[in-house]
Amino acid sequence: LQYTDEDNDRITFSSDNELRSALSAVPLGGTLKVYVKPKVKKSEEATPNTTVHTGIACDGCQGSVVGNRYK
Numbered sequence: 001l002q003y004t005d006e007d008n009d010r011i012t013f014s015s016d017n018e019l020r021s022a023l024s025a026v027p028l029g030g031t032l033k034v035y036v037k038p039k040v041k042k043s044e045e046a047t048p049n050t051t052v053h054t055g056i057a058c059d060g061c062q063g064s065v066v067g068n069r070y071k
Helices: 016-024
Strands: 002-004 010-012 052-057 064-066
Antiparallel strands (some): 002 010
16 A cells, blocks of 8 residues: 655555554645555466477477467
8 A cells, every 4th residue: 555745755554553644644634545556476377488399380480389379
């Protein structure tokens, strides 16, 4: 979770105390806009596939086919 401070910097907060601190900086009757920035997790799908398909040649260059192969 993040908010923008008076200097237009994005400040990340992760506890009730940090939220209270952010709220105390908001003028009376003002609004605190909170931004949600999801954590990026590395997954198996995100890793490059370096499988070499033996016996299969690229139709365009006749080179090896490496990675995902869609039939």
